[in-house]
Amino acid sequence: MSSQAASIAANPAISQPRLLLHLEGLAIFIGAVALYWTEGFSGWLFALLLFAPDLSMVGYLKNPQIGATVYNAIHTFVTAGILLGMGWSLEIDLLLQLGLILAAHIGIDRTLGYGLKYATAFKETHLQRV
Numbered sequence: 001m002s003s004q005a006a007s008i009a010a011n012p013a014i015s016q017p018r019l020l021l022h023l024e025g026l027a028i029f030i031g032a033v034a035l036y037w038t039e040g041f042s043g044w045l046f047a048l049l050l051f052a053p054d055l056s057m058v059g060y061l062k063n064p065q066i067g068a069t070v071y072n073a074i075h076t077f078v079t080a081g082i083l084l085g086m087g088w089s090l091e092i093d094l095l096l097q098l099g100l101i102l103a104a105h106i107g108i109d110r111t112l113g114y115g116l117k118y119a120t121a122f123k124e125t126h127l128q129r130v
Contacts, residue, residue: 021127025110028077032104041097049098053105060122068117075106075116 036046056074060067073079080103087095109115115125 018127021115022111022113025107025112027107029104029107029111032100032107036097036100036104039093039096039100041093041100045097046101046104049101050105050108053102057122064121065119067122068119072116074102075109077103077106080106 053074056071057067059070080099083095083099083102085099087093087097087099110127113125113127115127118124118126
């Protein structure tokens with residue numbers, strides 16, 4: 001058994017911040033998909049846009065600072081929350097759909113270990129520095 005596996009086995013999940021962050025991501029993904037589904041929103045729009053937020057990586061073509069800034073602006077629950085809040089308060093279904101799709105995308109990212117980026121390097125994320 002590897003030392004990491006032994007460490008996880010010896011410690012309950014609640015004492016593993018990284019594991020909890022991955023599980024939170026999964027919970028957000030499941031919740032966003034469930035809400036999207038129960039609202040009867042468009043499945044084709046969900047499928048089409050689920051990975052569209054990753055286009056924000058294009059900022060890295062300029063430099064890591066711009067890349068991290070653009071990527072983080074899109075990949076934060078704050079942005080998803082703004083879309084959801086505006087959609088709900090203004091009664092605009094498209095904004096609700098976009099907010100839920102973004103939340104689901106971020107949830108997948110967090111579940112897989114992809115976090116917000118530091119400007120130093122693309123692979124340096126908040127989940128790796130926990």
